[in-house]
Amino acid sequence: MSGITQTVLSSTIFNVIGVCTAATILVKFSSLIRKYTRSSKLYKFAHPSQTGDSPWALVTGASDGIGRTLAEELAANGFNVIIHGRNSNKLAKVSSELQAAFPQRSFRFLVADANNVRCANCVKASQDDGSDKLAGVDFEAIKHEVEGLNLTVLINNVGGNPVDPIFMPLKDKGELKTTENISLNALFPIHLTRTLLPNLIQNAPALVINISTMTEDFLPLLATYGASKRFLLSIGNSIRLELAMEGKEDDVEILGVRTGRVTDVVGWKEPPTFFIPTAKRYAKAVLSHAGHGHGIVVGYWAHALQDVMSLLMPSKVKDKVIIDIMRRTKEWDDKAKKQL
Numbered sequence: 001m002s003g004i005t006q007t008v009l010s011s012t013i014f015n016v017i018g019v020c021t022a023a024t025i026l027v028k029f030s031s032l033i034r035k036y037t038r039s040s041k042l043y044k045f046a047h048p049s050q051t052g053d054s055p056w057a058l059v060t061g062a063s064d065g066i067g068r069t070l071a072e073e074l075a076a077n078g079f080n081v082i083i084h085g086r087n088s089n090k091l092a093k094v095s096s097e098l099q100a101a102f103p104q105r106s107f108r109f110l111v112a113d114a115n116n117v118r119c120a121n122c123v124k125a126s127q128d129d130g131s132d133k134l135a136g137v138d139f140e141a142i143k144h145e146v147e148g149l150n151l152t153v154l155i156n157n158v159g160g161n162p163v164d165p166i167f168m169p170l171k172d173k174g175e176l177k178t179t180e181n182i183s184l185n186a187l188f189p190i191h192l193t194r195t196l197l198p199n200l201i202q203n204a205p206a207l208v209i210n211i212s213t214m215t216e217d218f219l220p221l222l223a224t225y226g227a228s229k230r231f232l233l234s235i236g237n238s239i240r241l242e243l244a245m246e247g248k249e250d251d252v253e254i255l256g257v258r259t260g261r262v263t264d265v266v267g268w269k270e271p272p273t274f275f276i277p278t279a280k281r282y283a284k285a286v287l288s289h290a291g292h293g294h295g296i297v298v299g300y301w302a303h304a305l306q307d308v309m310s311l312l313m314p315s316k317v318k319d320k321v322i323i324d325i326m327r328r329t330k331e332w333d334d335k336a337k338k339q340l
């Protein structure tokens with residue numbers, strides 16, 4: 001091959017690669033824009049049952065923050081709502097406020113401490129000798145409570161970090177805090193989904209939304225939180241495939257939602273910014289993804305921009321940035337605690 005032919009060939013190859021790369025970026029960018037401008041198809045799940053009963057949604061961690069605003073949005077979109085939390089007084093108050101705001105809907109509340117999923121030994125003891133159920137969440141009782149309702153939406157929203165202190169290396173965390181946090185973010189939602197999935201299939205089309213975090217794969221000082229939120233996304237994918245194996249993939253839509261910083265929640269009431277929406281705005285964004293099929297999405301468009309920026313960062317630089325942010329956040333938190 002002559003030198004000229006070689007030059008022409010390599011420049012053609014580079015041109016083709018360039019055009020393909022530009023086309024891929026363009027397609028990805030336009031699909032990203034489409035994802036954040038399309039309207040919600042939540043109405044698909046707001047259908048009456050065969051006997052004419054109106055639809056219900058269950059939102060966990062709904063006495064405050066994002067969960068509460070999700071409950072409001074669902075009520076505004078035609079659902080009766082069961083709000084879950086751990087404090088019955090607070091739930092009763094929120095429930096009556098919702099009832100006043102949406103008199104045409106019904107509200108119920110469900111009290112269960114999500115930190116407190118029973119340990120394997122306790123479950124085994126109660127199965128072996130029928131010993132009275134040791135303290136812990138009673139999922140059979142929850143199943144019983146929703147039986148007969150036309151439940152079509154489950155939002156696994158409850159979650160968070162251990163508190164006092166929030167930021168701590170795993171080696172210092174202790175067994176109780178570690179187990180409680182995994183219970184809250186992973187075990188509680190998985191058992192709830194396991195328990196309620198038959199009802200949701202029966203009331204198809206139905207929807208399960210799992211609220212996760214955007215930082216699920218790199219959270220020093222919050223290891224149990226990040227890891228258990230990742231578990232939640234992964235389990236959603238497995239359930240989707242299990243449904244597909246039974247030919248029921250279209251019966252229940254499973255949506256994982258990766259979440260960035262949101263304000264107007266417990267412990268964070270700063271004014272909203274470009275990258276930090278209010279819980280209300282965020283809840284609307286989450287529900288705008290409903291009805292468009294299974295998947296994992298970043299809930300809010302400005303968080304998706306942050307996600308793209310972090311993907312472009314070399315991993316060493318990303319690690320350094322994260323360590324720096326978490327170190328400063330911990331120092332800020334320690335200082336704030338001392339001032340109390």
Ligand SMILES: NC(=O)c1ccc[n+]([C@@H]2O[C@H](COP(=O)([O-])OP(=O)(O)OC[C@H]3O[C@@H](n4cnc5c(N)ncnc54)[C@H](OP(=O)(O)O)[C@@H]3O)[C@@H](O)[C@H]2O)c1
Pocket residue numbers: 060061062063064065066067084085086087090112113114115116157158159160184211212213214259260261262263264265266267279
């Ligand atoms: N806000 C953010 O910036 C952000 C970022 C990423 C991901 N997320 C995720 O979004 C979801 C909602 O967060 P949020 O900021 O709205 O939370 P939040 O304001 O702290 O509200 C949490 C809700 O969950 C309830 N809850 C907490 N622990 C519970 C337990 N052990 N048992 C039962 N209920 C419990 C709370 O009840 P009480 O009223 O009794 O406390 C409250 O209703 C969480 O899964 C969180 O991980 C949030």
